Every structure is written in C-alpha cells, then in structure tokens.
Amino acid sequence: MTDYILEMKNITKRFPGVLALDDVSFRVKRGEIHALVGENGAGKSTLMKVLSGVHSHGTYSGQVIFNGEEQSYRNIADSENAGIAIIYQELALCPNMNIAESIFLGREILSKSKLINWSEMYKRTNELLEQVELDINPETKISHIGIGQQQLVEIAKAVSKNAELLILDEPTAALTDKESEHLLDLLRQFKEQGVTCIYISHKLNEVYNIADTITVLRDGQSIITSKKEDLSQRDLISHMVGRELEDMFPRVYQKPEDVVLEVENWSIEHPTIANKKVIDNISFSCKKGEILGIAGLMGAGRTELIMSLLGHYGKKICGTIRMNGEEVVINNSSDAIKKGIGLVPEDRKRYGLVLHQDVKFNTGLASFNDLSKNGLINDNELISLTNEQVNKLNIRTPSIEQLLRNLSGGNQQKNVLAKWLIRELSVLILDEPTRGIDVGSKIEIYNIMNDLVAEGLAIIMISSELPEIIGISDRVLVMHEGKFVKEFSKDDVTQEEIMHYATGGI
Amino acid sequence: MKKTGLISELKNTVSSQIHRYTMIIALIAIWIFFQIVTDGIFLTPRNINNIFLQMCFIGIASCGMVLVMVAAQIDLSVGSVIGFTGSIIAVLIRNHNMHIVPALAITLVIGLLIGIWHGFWVAYMGLPAFIVTLASQMIFRGGVMGVTQGSTIQPNNNAFKAIGQGYLPSLFEFGKYNTTPLVVGIICIIAYILIEIKTRKTRQSYEFEVSSLSSFILKMIFMSVVIYSVFVVWALDRGIPVPMVILFVVVAIMHIVSRRTPFGRHVYAIGGNSEATQLSGVNVKLTMLLIFSLMGVLSAISGIVYTSRLNSAAIAGGTGTETDIIASAIIGGTSPSGGTGTIIGCIIGALVMASLENGMSLLSLGSFEKYVIKGLVLLFAVAVDVQTRKRRGIV
Numbered sequence: 004m005t006d007y008i009l010e011m012k013n014i015t016k017r018f019p020g021v022l023a024l025d026d027v028s029f030r031v032k033r034g035e036i037h038a039l040v041g042e043n044g045a046g047k048s049t050l051m052k053v054l055s056g057v058h059s060h061g062t063y064s065g066q067v068i069f070n071g072e073e074q075s076y077r078n079i080a081d082s083e084n085a086g087i088a089i090i091y092q093e094l095a096l097c098p099n100m101n102i103a104e105s106i107f108l109g110r111e112i113l114s115k116s117k118l119i120n121w122s123e124m125y126k127r128t129n130e131l132l133e134q135v136e137l138d139i140n141p142e143t144k145i146s147h148i149g150i151g152q153q154q155l156v157e158i159a160k161a162v163s164k165n166a167e168l169l170i171l172d173e174p175t176a177a178l179t180d181k182e183s184e185h186l187l188d189l190l191r192q193f194k195e196q197g198v199t200c201i202y203i204s205h206k207l208n209e210v211y212n213i214a215d216t217i218t219v220l221r222d223g224q225s226i227i228t229s230k231k232e233d234l235s236q237r238d239l240i241s242h243m244v245g246r247e248l249e250d251m252f253p254r255v256y257q258k259p260e261d262v263v264l265e266v267e268n269w270s271i272e273h274p275t276i277a278n279k280k281v282i283d284n285i286s287f288s289c290k291k292g293e294i295l296g297i298a299g300l301m302g303a304g305r306t307e308l309i310m311s312l313l314g315h316y317g318k319k320i321c322g323t324i325r326m327n328g329e330e331v332v333i334n335n336s337s338d339a340i341k342k343g344i345g346l347v348p349e350d351r352k353r354y355g356l357v358l359h360q361d362v363k364f365n366t367g368l369a370s371f372n373d374l375s376k377n378g379l380i381n382d383n384e385l386i387s388l389t390n391e392q393v394n395k396l397n398i399r400t401p402s403i404e405q406l407l408r409n410l411s412g413g414n415q416q417k418n419v420l421a422k423w424l425i426r427e428l429s430v431l432i433l434d435e436p437t438r439g440i441d442v443g444s445k446i447e448i449y450n451i452m453n454d455l456v457a458e459g460l461a462i463i464m465i466s467s468e469l470p471e472i473i474g475i476s477d478r479v480l481v482m483h484e485g486k487f488v489k490e491f492s493k494d495d496v497t498q499e500e501i502m503h504y505a506t507g508g509i
Numbered sequence: 510m511k512k513t514g515l516i517s518e519l520k521n522t523v524s525s526q527i528h529r530y531t532m533i534i535a536l537i538a539i540w541i542f543f544q545i546v547t548d549g550i551f552l553t554p555r556n557i558n559n560i561f562l563q564m565c566f567i568g569i570a571s572c573g574m575v576l577v578m579v580a581a582q583i584d585l586s587v588g589s590v591i592g593f594t595g596s597i598i599a600v601l602i603r604n605h606n607m608h609i610v611p612a613l614a615i616t617l618v619i620g621l622l623i624g625i626w627h628g629f630w631v632a633y634m635g636l637p638a639f640i641v642t643l644a645s646q647m648i649f650r651g652g653v654m655g656v657t658q659g660s661t662i663q664p665n666n667n668a669f670k671a672i673g674q675g676y677l678p679s680l681f682e683f684g685k686y687n688t689t690p691l692v693v694g695i696i697c698i699i700a701y702i703l704i705e706i707k708t709r710k711t712r713q714s715y716e717f718e719v720s721s722l723s724s725f726i727l728k729m730i731f732m733s734v735v736i737y738s739v740f741v742v743w744a745l746d747r748g749i750p751v752p753m754v755i756l757f758v759v760v761a762i763m764h765i766v767s768r769r770t771p772f773g774r775h776v777y778a779i780g781g782n783s784e785a786t787q788l789s790g791v792n793v794k795l796t797m798l799l800i801f802s803l804m805g806v807l808s809a810i811s812g813i814v815y816t817s818r819l820n821s822a823a824i825a826g827g828t829g830t831e832t833d834i835i836a837s838a839i840i841g842g843t844s845p846s847g848g849t850g851t852i853i854g855c856i857i858g859a860l861v862m863a864s865l866e867n868g869m870s871l872l873s874l875g876s877f878e879k880y881v882i883k884g885l886v887l888l889f890a891v892a893v894d895v896q897t898r899k900r901r902g903i904v
Contacts, residue, residue: 315788340790354788357781359848368778369789371771379769386715402718422789 007068008033008168008199009054014065016049016058023049024063025223031168031216036190036200038214038231040207041243042467046223047203051170055089056082069168088161089170096153098146103128105145106160131159135189149276151182158189169193170201175209176302179279187213205300207236207506221245236508237499244469244498252474253446255453256493257292259477262328263461264289264344264430269322271311271485281307281317283485289430289461294452296476297465298501304485305465306349309432313339313346326429340369345423347416349434349465355419358408362400363389365407366421373426392421396451413444420451431455433464437471449475469498481505531893532840532857539861543868550871554745564856564863565673565752566591566815567830571837571855572763573807576773576800578838579780581847582631582638584801586623586645587808587834592827593649594620594809595816596656602664609668617809623649624805628798638801646831654824661823664816672755673817676748687748694740698733705729752814756856759810764852766803776800780847836883837862840890861886 009031016024024046031037039047052058054067056076067074069085076082079089096105103124104111112127114120128141137155145153154174161169171190175183190200190213204210210217211231218228219242226242227234265288273279281304289295299305310316312324314335324331326342333339339346348354356365366389367374374381374388389403396417400410407415416436423431433452437445452475456462466472472479479496481489481504489504543551550556570587577584594616601612623645630641664670679687705725712719719725743749767773775796778786787793815830816822841858843850865886869879 313788335790335792336788337790337792346788348785348788353782354785356785357778357848359781360777364774364778367774368786369791371774371791375771378771379765380771380774382769383711390715404717 006033007031008070010066010068011050011054012066012068014050014053014063014067016053016063023223024053027065027220027223027225029218029225030228031199031201034194034197034199035215036194036202036213038210038217039201039203039220040205040210040217040239041220042469045220045243047220048172049223050220051089051172051201051203054082055079055087055170083164083166086165086167087170088164088166088168090154090157090161090172090174092173092176096145096156099144101142101144102132102139102148102156103141105156106131106163110164127163128159131163132156134162135159136185151178151186151276154178154182154186155189158186166198168199168201170203172203173205173302174202175204175206179276183209205302205506207239207508211236219243236503240499240502240506244502252471253449253453254294254475255457256477257456259290259293259461261291262288263291263326264463265325265328266312267323267325269308269311269324270320271307271317272319274318280485282311285322285485285487287480287487289463291429291459291461292456293477294456294462294464294475296472296479297463297482298467298469298472298479299465299482299505301467303482303505305482306434307485308482309346309434309463309465312432313344340426343427343429345369345426345428345431347419347423347431347433347436349438351416351419355422356407356415359406361406362393362398362403362410362418362421365418366392366403366425369422370426388425389421392424396421396424397447411444413440413447416440416444416448417451420448424455428460430461430463433462435466436464437466437468445471469501472501473498483507531897532842532854532861532890535890536857536861536864539864539868543864543871547868547871551868554742556867556871557742558746558750560860560863560867561753562750562818563867564859565750565756566811566818567833567837567862568756568856568859569759569814570808570811570830571834571841571859572759572852573804574834574838575841575843575850575852575855576763576767576776577638577804578835578843578845579767579847579850580776580797580800581780581783582797582800583835583845584627584642584804584808585639585831585835586627586642586649587804587811588827588829588831589646589649589653590620590623590805590808590827591812591815591830592653592822592825593623593656594812595826596653596662596822598669598813599662599664599816599822600656602666602669603662609666612669613813616813617806620805620807620809620812621802622805623808624802625798627805628801631801632794632797650828653822653826657822657824659824661821663821665820669817670820671751671817673752673814674820675751677751677754679748686744687746688744690740690743690749693749694737694744697740698736701732701736702729752818755810755814759807760852760856763807767852772796772799777848780849833859833862833883836887839887839894842894844894 007030011027011029014024014027014029027046027050029050039050041047049058053063056078059077060075067076069087074085076085100108106128107124112120112123125141132139132141135155135158137152137159139148139152145156148156174186178186187209190202194200202210202214214231216228217231217234217239219226219239221243226245267286269282269285270280271282273281285308287295297305307316311320312333314333324333331342333342352358357368363385367385371380374385386403392398393400393403398414398417398421400414407418410418436448440448452462464472464475473496477493479491479501480487481491481501483505484507491500540552570591574584574587597619598612598616601607601615602609627638627641627645630636631638676687677689680689680692709719709725720728767776775786775791778789778791779793779796783793812827815827837858838850838855839845839858840861841851841854841856843855862883865883866879869882
C-alpha cells in the first residue's frame, strides 16, 4: 500500500458569492515532489490555505489527513507544529530584522536567564544557511539581501522547524534563471533527505523538470492527478484550460488602419536585482479601431509594461513611444492624459477610484482643471457630462451623488471608464477589466469596448482570462518574463497555444 | 398623507442627517449648560462676543488645518508659527516703525515661505508631515525667542490694534445700538436665502433629490433666525468685530476653494486615494506644496489677529494653540486619516472649543480642569464620530 503523507478529501470552500473549492481531493505521497498547477483563480492558493490553517477548521467542509491522522488546524501555528511549512509567493519576512531574527521569530533561543542568546542563534543560523547553500552573515538585514536570497532564508526557516511537508507557492516568480536552478537543486536534495514537497508553479518547464506527480486544478475542481511521465505537456495544458468558449464575447470587428501608438525597444531594469530586466526590449503598435490583447501569467510583466508607458513605474527605462507618428515623452500620468491615453487599472479600488466620494466626483477626477473657468469648477457641465456617461454606460446608481463604495464592482468599473470617456482619448488601456465582475456586467463592458473601437479608439487589454482575451482581441501578444514571445491574430489563436507560450514554451 | 408628511419627513431628515448636526446639538447643549451654571452670565451679548473673539484666530488657522488633514497630513507647528509671525509684525511696527501695510505684507510672505518650506520637505523630500512640522514647532519657537529678544513687545499702533480689537462703526444713530450689524444682518439673510433658492433650483433642474418645500422653508426660517440673532448680539454690544470680518472672509474663500476649485477637489481626492489621484493626472506633489503654503499664509493671518488682540508679542505666544486648532478640525468632523472634513464643520468645532474655554473661565476653573475637560471632549467627539461611521458601514 502506498504511503500518503497527506490526504485532503472532498474539500469544499465557499467565499461570499464564489465557490472557490468544489469537492477537491488531493493526495501526496511521502517523499515526492508534487506539482499543483492551474490557471489564476483555479483554487491552488485557497487549497493551500485550507491545508496550512489560514482558512481555519470549520470554515470549509471535508477532511485533511496528515500522517494518517485527521487534522483540524485553527491557524498557521497549528499546521507548523504538525510539520507543514508554507512559503508564500509574497515573502513574509520583516525587512527591518536580520536573518537570524527572521528565522527564529517567535521561537527565539533563550539563555538560562531567559534573555535572547544571540551567539547560539547566530551559530544555528549559520548551520541552517549552510544547508541551503547561502553564504552570508546571519546578522545581515533582510532588506539588504535580494529576493532570491530571501527565498532561501524562508526555506532555512522551514528547515529549522523540521518541516516534513514543504509547500512552495510560485517560488521562482521573482528569481533569475540561476537562482531558480539553485532552488530546484536544493529541493532535489531535500527530497533525498525525505522531505515531501508541494510545488505550485505556472512555469511548466520547471514542473516537468522537478515534479514526480502533477495535479491539475481548474475552476475549484481537481481535474486530474497523474505521474509526470504519463502526462504530456499538451494534455496538461488542455486540462488546465478545459472549458469551451461560450458565446459571451459579442465582438464586432472594425478595420483597423492608422497606427496610433507605437512602442519601440522598451526595456526596464529590475528595481532591486542587478542585470535582471522587468521588461526586456519590447516593441509593439496599436491601431485605431483595434483591440490589442496582452496575455501572460502573473508576474510576466504586463502591468509593469503599461504602468511604465504611463510614467508610473520604473526608474531605468529606455525605449521610445510614438503617437500618430510623432515621438512623445511621457514622464507622468498627467503627460499621458494630455496625449490622450487613459488607464483602467487592475486594482480599481486602489488605483482607479476614490471610494468615499460620489459618482460625479470620480467621473471628474481626471478633469477638474479642464472643467473649470476662472478657477472655479463648472459644476453644471460636470453634472451633465456625468449624466451622459451614466446613461451611455448604464451605470446603475440611484443618483450621481451616490458614494462609490455603495456600488457593485461592475458599476464601479464603469465609473472608472466614465472618468476617461468624458475626455478626448485616443488610446484606452484596460488592465484586467473584468476581474471580480459578474458575468452580466462583463458582457456590458465588452459591448462598451465594441462601441469605443467603433468610434475610433485604440484599446489595449491585459487579461489573464484566456477565453476573454481570445474572444475580444484583434491581435494577441503573449508575454513571458518581460518579453513578447509570440503574436497571434484573432483567427489563429487557441487557449492551448497561448498557455504554451505563456509558460515558457518555444 | 398631508398630515403625516411634514412631521415624518422632518423625523427622517433628523435621523438620517443627525451625524451632520451632532456637533451643533452638542454646542447648544454646552451653551445651555453654562447658561445655567453661570447664573445667566454666559449668554449675555458681551460674553457671546467674547467667545467669538476667542475663536477668531483659532478658526482662521483651523480652516487651513482642515485641508492639511483632509490630505491625510498634519501641521504640529502652527502654534509656533502663530507666535513667530505675530512677533515679527510686532517688531516691525514697534522697533522699526514700519507702516502697517508693508508690515502686513512682509508677515504674510514669511507665512507663505514657512508653508513652502513644509511643503518642500513633505511633498518633494517625502518626509512625514508629523516630523517636518514637529521640527518646525521647535525651530519657530526658537524663532520667536530670537525675534523678541526674550522681551514682551507691545506694538501700540492703533491701526494694528483694530485688526484684532476693532469694531465696524455704526452706520447711523439709533438709540445706543450699533446699527451696522442690523443692516449687514439683513443683507446676509437675503444673500443666504438667494443662494439656497438657487442651489435648490439647480438641483431640481438636474432632478436631484431635494427636501420638501415645507421643510425647506422651515430650514430657511430657522437659519435666518440664527444668523440674525448673532447680528443682534453685536448690535447690542459694540458692533461687528473686525476679526470676525476677517474670519468670515477666510471661511468664505476657503469654503469655495475646498468645494468648487480643482485644487480643493484634488485635496479631497489625494486624502481619499493618493495613487488613484496621481494616475488620474493630478500633480500630487505640487498640490501638497500648495496645501502647506496655504496653511502657512493662514497661520500668519492667525498670528496677526492673535498678536493684535493681545497687543503684545511674547516668547510664549501661541504656545499650545496647535492642540486647539487640530481639535477644532477634528471636532468639526475632519477625519485624521484623510479624505473627509469641511470648513463649516471646523468653525463649529472652533466655537465648541472657545465656548468650553470661556465657560470654564467664567466658572473660575483652573488650567488643570480646563485641559482635562477639553481633552475629554476631544476624545468623546472622535469616539462618537468613529461609532457613527461604523454604524453606517464606513471604516
């Protein structure tokens, strides 16, 4: 009989309005490296949060069996005591503490007099750092070491807790190739020492490189668990993508002709890691009446690309932007807006709206200066422009004096659109425009996009939802690790192909 | 229908708008309380006027503080800056025999420069306003000592004294009353009614929600009575105080700036969501610099009124007033975490603070009781604000 270190049976987890995990079963053999893959939002992180006790026992249904015993973790401390260590995508280290303090945080080694025994802590830390092959002084502050080294410190921390099961969530997302290789080597060593590992990654190359077994999650369901050898990369991708294209993309195609926006040789240095580029020599153009889709996985650099075009991200940038054939310099969002570029950002609550102001205020947010005469805002004009957009975009609000926080996600998103549409625009950039929005509003937003390109706007849309990007775009650019790796036209694009290139395939 | 209409609407309005009027109700309660415990001295025309005079310089500075706090910043230096600018104008007039006009101009420019200094460090150097203005609190306290050379300076200039102590002369003879307030009061009421009617018509033309005609008229009658009572108080006393005119002008300008200008709206946007504001093309740093510049100028005006009222500048001038100014803004509904706050609210807050101070003085309470009670009132006001926000689901 096979020895399973972990069995998760019939796990169902609901969030308000969303079924995040739907009767998922997941088993991990002792001593293997088990890869967990799936699209963004497939439920991987939620499943791991159930396992680690972030979602405490009782907030989900189903069983978690670890080392043959049913577990009921109330918090992370419980799961850690049982021997499970999880290393999150966003590292959880305090930048102001040194390496030794970080590793022993909450478990400080004390002397007989109940004071911290620094010498012993540094000695132990040195031993741990040796195990993860990190040659660095344990008194170094976390803020002074790179992401890759921080990752190793996290692993050393897990080792110090004698973890039997190590969970890594997208560990290589922020690492250079060399650092990634080092990490994979380390995991193989741990495996020889008998540590079991769950490895979550988007990078299928890595998955095939290191995993023994692969489980695919999709839409909160476990689709398949298979030995690596029995699952081809192509089959894996189709399991990940799965669903059929529904007819929810009412696209009317224009005939795009005039090039509005051209970006050439656009590169951005990584803010902290030397010789790593966030954006690596990207060139593209966008035409009037066209919707250009940018696909890619989280961390591929899509948001950084557009934020840098607007002058809102990156310090060491090189490259040129041309609008209508003329070279332009954009130093900040104000410049971008003057050139007629508008952004509907990924996180509308953080970057797009002032939630405790009303619809009218948010509609005028980018235009108060232009709406004013003799220094005073022309309220009447703002009101009529707002009313016009409320009707045109069908923003469902009792009044334009309603506060934004009282509106639904879809209506908030339409208000972000309204902010730009009262202006003369030539390029509209949409970053994950339908994230967290119900299906009805999604279709409404697609229809608005249709109308806008018909009026001659150029639209650039970033999306992680493959059906959306295929259903809406004229052209699709696929991004991987800061580069455009493939361009598709609307006629020859499939989800499998996009997934193939987005995960680093050639 | 008709019978229940007005009363139920009034009830609705009161219950839904009660959070807006909490402080007005508190103010009335404070007045009634002091009127009783002081055996009727509190609400005499002379004393009411004293309360107004006490709140003037606090009110002027707190108009600036509202914008600073709406932008989620703070200015701890305002007390020292009031003392510093006050001592500058005193020295210019007394020791340098300067005419009042250039002396005023120089003092205002110095206030502006102090504001730009703060704005530079906060907006362009990225230092927390708390630190920058804490440093200035010390720097300009030192400045006061340097400028006054440690002595008390009395400008003794009539034109200068009028700024903080003067009254508008009577328009015509009518018994022993000053008639100017009676006339100006009527003008104010007419202006108020016209503005209300125009606003209501505009809102109706856009089909916005408006209160029923009867409650609208009731509100206008009530407000007119309140406004005119104030002017009657002045008519019975010595007329309209000059510092109140200054306060009125500052409040009117700042009210319009905060509500109707792009700058004012950007301040609220920054306090609500700085990043979204920047991505909407607003120059957040420049706006921040302007906020502090305005605060500097208003601090200087406040310092001038303060020094003129006392007719002296001393090393301790303005000490501790920053707490009254910040408290006024907070009691008036300004959120220390940014995004919300009104000019009118902070004036009511200043009135609450001045009423407490005045009432406790009439009762001959010592500094000990005054500080404890003012502190508790501030705490209580914020607690009420937090609770109403929670209940309304805003956090």
